[in-house]
Amino acid sequence: MPESADGVRYTASEVAERTGVTLEQAKKLWRALGFPEAGDEAFFTDSDLAALTTLTDILATGIIDFDLAVNLTRGVGLTMARLSDWEVSAMVHHLELLGRAADRPDLPGVAAAVTDEFNQRFEGLLTYAWRRHMSAALARLEASDADDVGTTQVTVGFADIVSFTALSNTLTQEKIGDLVELFESRCADVIAVQQGRVIKSLGDSVLFVNDDPIRAYDTAEGIINVIGRDPRMPDVRLGLATGSVVTRLGDVFGPPVNMAARLTAVARRNRIIIDETMAGLLPVDQFETRRLPARPVRGFGIVEPVAVRRN
Structure with missing residues (x-):
């Protein structure tokens, strides 16, 4: 044909x-x-x-069946779609900063040409990163002592920009994009340093997990230091909860995820709020915890959040 x-x-x-x-x-x-x-x-x-x-x-x-093939293929599609959008928008922003797109005579053509040249070298990095992350995922599976494969004990954290909706109404679209990019990149750096993992970012919030509750606290404190303490950046709130989660489709599910999100909503600016389970795991000689007034938390009934800080 x-x-x-x-x-x-x-x-x-x-x-x-x-x-x-x-x-x-x-x-x-x-x-x-x-x-x-x-x-x-x-x-x-x-x-x-x-x-x-x-x-x-x-x-x-016969290694996998059709349903699993569809599942894994969907993961590839979602990941590559987001990566492609990310790459193209980043490339366009880069060209604008260089002045190569100032008059926008053929911005799509210029971006496509630069991206094509870049991708010839970038494809090898994609394969390397996938293999490296696959090794890390298998290592976490091997180290897990959970009776049920697919569940794991972690501390879940939510980092949330305070009053993002109101803030975004006062900024230009370019400024909003710059703010979100800086927020996500700084969070990702702190999470990586503390050996945690970014699960997903939602523009004004980042969901992360860490196997060690102390490192999870250090992650939260680090995010406050690089964002909330920076006068050029907005304030943030952090909620942390420890417990068993189900890992599926690159995401995590379970009560600790929901609890961390709920705690973030009641946290004060540039403060860390944790749940009772996590509070019981922190060494008393290193951390000072204080129970806050009980309040109704959607999905959990009456809950006493716990404020925490290092001694």
């Missing part, structure tokens, strides 16, 4: 036939990658066919 000018050659039915799966399975894998369907017309390129063939070849080995 001759290939069109834009590389499109195959319909979804032709892709399914060549990869040896049903039409619905081919569509499901394609959707899992995060791409839209295109009906019955030719839509897929040789590269698209090769990607789906890679997935079906893995299925043929």
Whole structure:
């Protein structure tokens, strides 16, 4: 079949036939990658066919079943989509700072050319980072003493910018973007130094976990120092809770996650609030804890938050 000018050659039915799966399975894998369907017309390129063939070849080995393939493929799609948006926006911002996009004559073209040259060297870093993080994830699994595989005991932390909605209404879009970028990058640096992991960022908040409650406290204190104590940055609030969480789809779920979020909402500016479980794990010779007045916490009933600081 001759290939069109834009590389499109195959319909979804032709892709399914060549990869040896049903039409619905081919569509499901394609959707899992995060791409839209295109009906019955030719839509897929040789590269698209090769990607789906890679997935079906893995299925043929019997290492994983179809449902797991869709699950993992969705993770790849979500991660790569966010990384691509992140990379392009960062590249455009970089070009603007350099003045190469001042008149915006062909900003998409300039960004595409620079990004293409950059990506030739960047692809190797992607593979390295994936393998390195995979090794770390397997090491955490091996070190876990939880009876139920997939659950782990951690301290969950939420860092939240105070009054972000009101603040964002007073800033230009560029200033909001700069603020969020600086907030996330500083949080990520502190979390990494304390051997924690960023689970996700939501613009005005960051969710992180740490295996050690003391390091989790040091993370919270560090975030306050680099953001809340910086007069150029807004105030922050930190909530920490310890307990068992379920790790799934690159995220964590469970009562400690919800508790940390609730505690953040009641914390004072540039202060750390923790739950009772975490308070019981902190050495009394290193930390001073103080129970705050009991209050209703959605989903938990009446809770006594605990304020904490180092002696």
